[in-house]
Amino acid sequence: MSETILVETGDAIRPGNPPMVERYRLGARINHWTTAIAMVLLVLSGLAMFHPSLFFLSTIFGGGQNTRTLHPWIGIILSVSFLVLFIQFWRANLWNRADLSWVAHIGDLVGGHEEKVPEVAKYNAGQKFVFWAMALLILALLSSGIIIWDEYFSNLTTIEIQRIALLAHSILAILAICVLILHVYAGIWVRGSFDAMITGSVTAGWAWRHHRKWFRQLAAGTAGEERRSRES
Numbered sequence: 171m172s173e174t175i176l177v178e179t180g181d182a183i184r185p186g187n188p189p190m191v192e193r194y195r196l197g198a199r200i201n202h203w204t205t206a207i208a209m210v211l212l213v214l215s216g217l218a219m220f221h222p223s224l225f226f227l228s229t230i231f232g233g234g235q236n237t238r239t240l241h242p243w244i245g246i247i248l249s250v251s252f253l254v255l256f257i258q259f260w261r262a263n264l265w266n267r268a269d270l271s272w273v274a275h276i277g278d279l280v281g282g283h284e285e286k287v288p289e290v291a292k293y294n295a296g297q298k299f300v301f302w303a304m305a306l307l308i309l310a311l312l313s314s315g316i317i318i319w320d321e322y323f324s325n326l327t328t329i330e331i332q333r334i335a336l337l338a339h340s341i342l343a344i345l346a347i348c349v350l351i352l353h354v355y356a357g358i359w360v361r362g363s364f365d366a367m368i369t370g371s372v373t374a375g376w377a378w379r380h381h382r383k384w385f386r387q388l389a390a391g392t393a394g395e396e397r398r399s400r401e402s
């Protein structure tokens with residue numbers, strides 16, 4: 171297992187009062203929120219088609235026909251947007267040995283003893299789980315979704331395969347909704363995370379508390395740069 175790349179392009183400590191740490195560049199944030207909005211719209215339009223008791227949700231999209239037409243196109247937007255997110259974030263989400271010891275200390279974290287949890291790099295094991303789970307689920311949802319996209323692809327497969335794909339698509343969507351709820355809940359639970367994804371930066375205190383390994387790496391880089399500029 172390789173050591174995670176700790177620092178991404180754009181990550182930096184900005185001296186000031188209080189000192190801030192750049193965590194997400196503007197492009198990454200726009201990319202993230204496009205993905206998030208697409209996902210929420212997919213959940214709403216998908217649920218509208220999932221069960222008659224939820225059909226009322228189709229009014230958001232201008233009725234049943236429009237919901238059915240729009241849902242797969244929003245799925246394409248989500249897939250492309252997530253692919254761009256994936257290309258930017260996959261390295262920092264690589265699994266390593268330290269993640270196992272984070273998982274072993276999950277009780278301390280939930281019990282409010284974060285100081286007992288091993289130091290975390292840019293992402294903790296929970297965030298990495300969400301990342302890879304979303305990557306696999308989106309790929310599987312896209313594949314099964316294309317098979318059941320009647321308008322363009324109904325001739326490519328048999329009705330039996332389409333029935334299996336429809337069942338798989340529904341089960342995968344429920345799993346994706348569970349992962350999304352976990353992701354949003356974690357973002358609310360770790361106060362300051364939303365600031366990271368909205369403004370792009372976090373306080374040095376937040377970085378020290380929740381992602382100390384990442385912070386140390388950035389501090390070492392900043393100290394190195396300052397030394398170099400003093401020497402030149």
Ligand code: HEM
Binds near residue numbers: 202206210263300367
């Ligand atoms: C309403 C929906 C969403 C909310 C409120 C939300 C919120 C957040 C927040 C607050 C962070 C920053 C966490 C941190 O830096 O520690 C974050 C990071 C991230 N989000 Fe979301 N998000 C949402 C939907 C999504 C969706 C649908 C996806 C992908 C399908 C996604 C993928 C990511 C990724 C990849 C990161 C970077 C952390 C990592 O790589 O594990 N988010 N999100």
